[in-house]
Amino acid sequence: MIVRGKERQRQNVGEFFELTLEGPLEGNPFLDVSFEATFMYMNREIEANGFYDGNGIYKVRFMPDKEGKWKYVTWSNCPQLDGISGTFECISPSPGNHGPVRVKNVYHFAYEDGTPYFPIGTTCYVWNHQGNELEEETLRTLASSPFNKIRMCVFPKDYIYNENEPEYYPFEGSLKDGWDFARFNPEFFRHLEKRIADLMELGIEADLILFHSYDRWGFSEMDAETDDRYLKYVVARLAAYRNIWWSLANEYDLMKKKNMMDWDRFFRIVQENDPHKHLRSIHNGVAFYDHGKPWVTHCSIQHSDLKRGNRMARSL
Numbered sequence: 001m002i003v004r005g006k007e008r009q010r011q012n013v014g015e016f017f018e019l020t021l022e023g024p025l026e027g028n029p030f031l032d033v034s035f036e037a038t039f040m041y042m043n044r045e046i047e048a049n050g051f052y053d054g055n056g057i058y059k060v061r062f063m064p065d066k067e068g069k070w071k072y073v074t075w076s077n078c079p080q081l082d083g084i085s086g087t088f089e090c091i092s093p094s095p096g097n098h099g100p101v102r103v104k105n106v107y108h109f110a111y112e113d114g115t116p117y118f119p120i121g122t123t124c125y126v127w128n129h130q131g132n133e134l135e136e137e138t139l140r141t142l143a144s145s146p147f148n149k150i151r152m153c154v155f156p157k158d159y160i161y162n163e164n165e166p167e168y169y170p171f172e173g174s175l176k177d178g179w180d181f182a183r184f185n186p187e188f189f190r191h192l193e194k195r196i197a198d199l200m201e202l203g204i205e206a207d208l209i210l211f212h213s214y215d216r217w218g219f220s221e222m223d224a225e226t227d228d229r230y231l232k233y234v235v236a237r238l239a240a241y242r243n244i245w246w247s248l249a250n251e252y253d254l255m256k257k258k259n260m261m262d263w264d265r266f267f268r269i270v271q272e273n274d275p276h277k278h279l280r281s282i283h284n285g286v287a288f289y290d291h292g293k294p295w296v297t298h299c300s301i302q303h304s305d306l307k308r309g310n311r312m313a314r315s316l
Helices: 132-143 186-201 224-238 260-273 306-315
Strands: 002-004 010-012 017-022 035-041 044-052 057-062 068-076 085-091 101-104 108-111 121-123 149-153 171-174 178-184 205-209 244-247
Touching (some): 044 224, 057 224, 178 224
Parallel strands (some): 121 149, 149 205
Antiparallel strands (some): 002 017, 035 044
């Protein structure tokens, strides 16, 4: 067994504890192996899904929110991964770490520790698919900017200024030979989470767009089973990052292969599988999603009339 949290049993509030285990390689671990853990603090129990990271490595991540002693135990259909237990000590937050952003008093945002948060956002849809040199330049530019939130995509994008082939793809296979939607490419997701961690170091929230229509690879037209499996995998990998916001889609209504029941289902999957309850919203093209539904935490409205957007938000 390998326990990683900077190789220690002490973890700051608002930073993630990672348990890494070695498990089976045979078959398709993405489909065949279920793996999760229960984290316990006093009388609280919080479940977090684990994930397969390739090469026989399984991980589960958790972001503790209280100082003190935490316990954990794993659950799996694989004996090698089942019933692993341990403890770690959660200590005070590191400097500049205010925890995740929450909705406060209906109309405002604040960090977990109560520090007010005023979003000053920008959009760099697929900056994380531009290669190391340009990505590092983007980070340097952001470091000297006023922005504290960035909208960005998981999937690559085919649109003006974004017509390059990405270095990594989310699934095994290729555009030419086809994708194996039953097997994720862990290298793709490691790169994504590295960039999210880079933003966190800069104090920038990552408003992560989970779906979009500007696609030539087939990721916008996956079947329902693949969509659901993808969402659970992304949430399992990324929910322990304190700077994550979930944006279900950019211009969701342009994705004609999805219907309203799909979007409602996607919201519920994210809500039910995120142990840390990050902010959740969806972005429109023309038709507005009903932001009054119980799984939506805040409005993400695209409209030329800002006053109309403000009135709409206050009417919910």
